[in-house]
Amino acid sequence: xxxxxxxxxxxxxxxxxxxxxxxxxxxxxxxxxxxxxxxxxxxxxxxxxxxxxxxxxxxxxxxxxxxxxxxxxxxxxxxxxxxxxxxxxxxxxxxxxxxxxxxxxxxxxxxxxxxxxxxxxxxxxxxxxxxxxxxxxxxxxxxxxxxxxxxxxxxxxxxxxxxxxxxxxxxxxxxxxxxxxxxxxxxxxxxxxxxxxxxxxxxxxxxxxxxxxxxxxxxxxxxxxxxxxxxxxxxxxxxxxxxxxxxxxxxxxxxxxxxxxxxxxxxxxxxxxxxxxxxxxxxxxxxxxxxxxxxxxxxxxxxxxxxxxxxxxxxxxxxxxxxxxxxxxxxxxxxxxxxxxxxxxxxxxxxxxxxxxxxxxxxxxxxxxxxxxxxxxxxxxxxxxxxxxxxxxxxxxxxxxxxxxxxxxxxxx
Amino acid sequence: xxxxxxxxxxxxxxxxxxxxxxxxxxxxxxxxxxxxxxxxxxxxxxxxxxxxxxxxxxxxxxxxxxxxxxxxxxxxxxxxxxxxxxxxxxxxxxxxxxxxxxxxxxxxxxxxxxxxxxxxxxxxxxxxxxxxxxxxxxxxxxxxxxxxxxxxxxxxxxxxxxxxxxxxxxxxxxxxxxxxxxxxxxxxxxxxxxxxxxxxxxxxxxxxxxxxxxxxxxxxxxxxxxxxxxxxxxxxxxxxxxxxxxxxxxxxxxxxxxxxxxxxxxxxxxxxxxxxxxxxxxxxxxxxxxxxxxxxxxxxxxxxxxxxxxxxxxxxxxxxxxxxxxxxxxxxxxxxxxxxxxxxxxxxxxxxxxxxxxxxxxxxxxxxxxxxxxxxxxxxxxxxxxxxxxxxxxxxxxxxxxxxxxxxxxxxx
Numbered sequence: 077x078x079x080x081x082x083x084x085x086x087x088x089x090x091x092x093x094x095x096x097x098x099x100x101x102x103x104x105x106x107x108x109x110x111x112x113x114x115x116x117x118x119x120x121x122x123x124x125x126x127x128x129x130x131x132x133x134x135x136x137x138x139x140x141x142x143x144x145x146x147x148x149x150x151x152x153x154x155x156x157x158x159x160x161x162x163x164x165x166x167x168x169x170x171x172x173x174x175x176x177x178x179x180x181x182x183x184x185x186x187x188x189x190x191x192x193x194x195x196x197x198x199x200x201x202x203x204x205x206x207x208x209x210x211x212x213x214x215x216x217x218x219x220x221x222x223x224x225x226x227x228x229x230x231x232x233x234x235x236x237x238x239x240x241x242x243x244x245x246x247x248x249x250x251x252x253x254x255x256x257x258x259x260x261x262x263x264x265x266x267x268x269x270x271x272x273x274x275x276x277x278x279x280x281x282x283x284x285x286x287x288x289x290x291x292x293x294x295x296x297x298x299x300x301x302x303x304x305x306x307x308x309x310x311x312x313x314x315x316x317x318x319x320x321x322x323x324x325x326x327x328x329x330x331x332x333x334x335x336x337x338x339x340x341x342x343x344x345x346x347x348x349x350x351x352x353x354x355x356x357x358x359x360x361x362x363x364x365x366x367x368x369x370x371x372x373x374x375x376x377x378x379x380x381x382x383x384x385x386x387x388x389x390x391x392x393x394x395x396x397x398x399x400x401x402x403x404x405x406x407x408x409x410x411x412x413x414x415x416x417x418x419x420x421x422x423x424x425x426x427x428x429x430x431x432x433x434x435x436x437x438x439x440x441x442x443x444x445x446x447x448x449x450x451x452x453x454x455x456x457x458x459x460x461x462x463x464x465x466x467x468x469x470x471x472x473x474x475x476x477x478x479x480x481x482x483x484x485x486x487x488x489x
Numbered sequence: 490x491x492x493x494x495x496x497x498x499x500x501x502x503x504x505x506x507x508x509x510x511x512x513x514x515x516x517x518x519x520x521x522x523x524x525x526x527x528x529x530x531x532x533x534x535x536x537x538x539x540x541x542x543x544x545x546x547x548x549x550x551x552x553x554x555x556x557x558x559x560x561x562x563x564x565x566x567x568x569x570x571x572x573x574x575x576x577x578x579x580x581x582x583x584x585x586x587x588x589x590x591x592x593x594x595x596x597x598x599x600x601x602x603x604x605x606x607x608x609x610x611x612x613x614x615x616x617x618x619x620x621x622x623x624x625x626x627x628x629x630x631x632x633x634x635x636x637x638x639x640x641x642x643x644x645x646x647x648x649x650x651x652x653x654x655x656x657x658x659x660x661x662x663x664x665x666x667x668x669x670x671x672x673x674x675x676x677x678x679x680x681x682x683x684x685x686x687x688x689x690x691x692x693x694x695x696x697x698x699x700x701x702x703x704x705x706x707x708x709x710x711x712x713x714x715x716x717x718x719x720x721x722x723x724x725x726x727x728x729x730x731x732x733x734x735x736x737x738x739x740x741x742x743x744x745x746x747x748x749x750x751x752x753x754x755x756x757x758x759x760x761x762x763x764x765x766x767x768x769x770x771x772x773x774x775x776x777x778x779x780x781x782x783x784x785x786x787x788x789x790x791x792x793x794x795x796x797x798x799x800x801x802x803x804x805x806x807x808x809x810x811x812x813x814x815x816x817x818x819x820x821x822x823x824x825x826x827x828x829x830x831x832x833x834x835x836x837x838x839x840x841x842x843x844x845x846x847x848x849x850x851x852x853x854x855x856x857x858x859x860x861x862x863x864x865x866x867x868x869x870x871x872x873x874x875x876x877x878x879x880x881x882x883x884x885x886x887x888x889x890x891x892x893x894x895x896x897x898x899x900x901x902x
Contacts, residue, residue: 132818133814133817133818134816134817134818134822134823134825135813135814135816135817135818135825135828136817164810166810166814167810167813167825167838167841167843168843169841169842169843201810202810202811202813202814203809203810203843307796307797308721308794308795308796309795309796309797309811309814309815309818310814310817310818311814312810312813312814312817381721382721382722383720383721383722383796383893383897384720384722384897387893387894387896387897387898388897388898390894390898391897391898391899393898396616397577397579397580397614397615397616397725398615398722400548400580400615400725401546401548401579401615401722401723401724401725402722403547403548404546404547404548404549404723404725405545405546405547405548405722405723409547410547412547412548412580415548425580428580428582429582430580430581430582430616476894477894477898478891478894478895480796480800480894481800481803481889481890481891481893481894482891483800484796484797484800484801484803484804485800485801485803485804485806485890486804
């Protein structure tokens with residue numbers, strides 16, 4: 077990514093409905109005991125293409141199969157996605173697929189689209205089917221309230237145990253043309269995406285060939301959603317969909333667009349990690365000096381996922397031994413004698429040897445992050461150099477608190 | 490293991506010092522703030538052989554290298570092992586190896602053995618060296634108190650955050666000859682052994698060729714210590730040593746001996762899982778119908794290691810969806826439509842479809858285990874059939890409680 081045109085991506089409002097031509101809405105069908113919004117709709121403009129990344133779990137939900145099949149059959153020509161929260165509709169027998177088909181058919185009728193142009197995603201409790209009557213009686217309202225202002229409503233309707241909605245939009249001037257990329261996501265628990273994560277949706281109002289967009293989405297997922305972990309559990313319903321629509325983009329701005337796409341996806345990924353169940357801070361692990369980027373990301377994610385590292389951070393304990401132990405079991409080959417390690421600005425290990433450091437000072441650095449502003453200055457930064465290679469990668473996670481256990485012990489089937 | 494001679498292994502007393510000719514002792518050097526016993530010694534009779542299995546972590550402690558080297562150089566002819574708790578002596582720079590060498594040299598002098606016949610193991614905080622003066626001034630006492638009654642003292646001295654000592658002995662009549670196998674272990678946290686676990690020691694008073702004993706130990710480790718997980722974190726200091734000594738055993742009893750060895754190792758493995766930090770029950774996952782035993786064990790261990798399964802059990806919640814989701818991300822190939830799943834005697838899923846079951850009843854089954862007697866009736870049994878193969882395997886873990894987080898957030902460097 078060298079010699080890029082001088083492009084600046086700036087944050088803007090509107091989430092997934094920010095890009096030109098996209099509309100969204102959210103409604104309450106009554107799927108959840110809380111009676112919070114639980115049904116979201118995203119409608120892409122005519123001619124839009126959609127690229128997807130899906131869970132690699134063998135025990136995946138019927139909606140995942142439906143989305144994969146339709147994206148492949150239509151070479152990405154898809155116009156709408158319906159998302160319900162409350163029931164994962166995974167492992168619900170034949171009914172899972174039948175209900176997914178019924179829902180997309182009913183929505184296609186209302187939107188006057190072909191059934192194959194509509195996708196469905198579900199998140200919530202595994203083994204529980206979607207209450208279809210509630211869904212059918214809410215679809216009308218959902219379609220009627222579609223608007224370019226509906227991004228926040230949609231972002232709220234896809235949440236389960238999340239505390240805050242996760243949406244973002246960026247815009248840039250690409251050769252005199254304004255291009256916007258928007259996104260929303262949900263996360264919270266069962267977060268250890270394997271090729272995709274628990275519901276991420278991206279919109280973009282620049283057109284490009286499907287193959288190119290698809291590859292761009294896969295690459296961006298790899299260094300964003302696939303770099304986070306909350307609890308090591310890959311979900312049955314992981315899904316990222318990226319829609320692109322609009323006039324074809326000048327090829328010389330392709331790399332700039334990818335920078336924007338990665339920016340949006342990384343923001344959403346960090347928001348998911350920060351809002352991990354019971355979390356008090358975001359943990360960012362940067363690994364450099366690896367043989368390749370893939371190795372670096374693997375080490376970074378192993379550290380982020382270590383229960384012992386997560387509980388140490390929760391205890392404001394600069395326990396570098398646990399960080400190094402996690403790197404050592406990551407499956408990546410490196411020489412421990414080359415390890416340099418920092419927590420925040422403090423160097424704790426140099427060339428494999430522990431340095432003297434004031435434990436109170438480093439503990440105070442972590443403590444301050446716990447009191448920081450959400451996704452602004454509440455990030456504990458860990459940096460590790462493992463050798464002399466060019467490989468570099470980031471991983472994100474969160475601390476593990478007593479609250480994590482309570483949430484998951486009390487969240488009943 | 491068919492057509493075995495009719496051999497019955499029965500539990501007996503004495504732990505690692507139960508087999509004929511073995512002696513053990515424990516003492517307090519003052520390595521831990523608690524001033525609990527912290528130094529253990531095991532002495533094997535002349536002519537003993539020792540086979541070891543060690544952590545596969547790249548960031549392993551110097552004592553691991555020392556043990557590997559000496560076992561290999563001496564083809565297993567090793568007589569003694571010294572074990573300290575409180576300091577892992579991992580990642581302590583050159584000093585790690587130097588201190589390990591000094592300790593084994595001093596002990597060899599006292600025992601009148603060759604330095605190469607003495608091993609050392611350490612467990613405790615990473616990055617902290619062993620206080621050598623305290624060790625040197627305690628070695629005399631440790632050697633003087635060696636006895637055939639010393640098994641319990643040794644088992645106590647190797648503990649860190651463990652709540653109870655873990656030791657066992659079994660004996661059997663092998664063709665008119667009484668053979669005993671004893672063992673002790675420590676566990677608690679950073680437990681996800683990769684080829685070996687955090688300190689397990691086995692003794693046996695039947696002789697056999699080193700190669701045969703070595704293979705037998707590796708196989709038994711695979712279906713015992715390598716089948717448990719507490720927190721998914723593989724330690725820097727994992728080690729299992731198995732000593733065998735005595736008159737050569739008749740070849741026709743080899744398989745019977747292996748049954749005894751597996752019995753001892755599985756008992757210790759379950760004891761480690763049950764005493765996982767903050768645990769209230771043991772979880773045993775049995776997987777059958779896999780393509781091979783290795784696949785079955787992989788699925789079983791993934792389920793045992795899932796934070797979401799562990800917290801669900803802690804919440805007495807028969808959340809079968811999380812169990813199936815964990816199996817789906819295990820990396821093992823199977824058809825979800827073949828899944829049958831039981832919690833205790835209750836079948837929850839049949840041929841991939843959820844059955845109706847009374848959630849209260851299954852929840853009550855789990856609750857009763859929480860009130861059960863330690864390692865007697867406090868085990869939550871999960872059984873999953875994943876297909877039609879002959880592969881079968883067991884995995885062990887424990888529930889995850891708020892207490893787990895508190896222990897690891899408060900355990901300071």
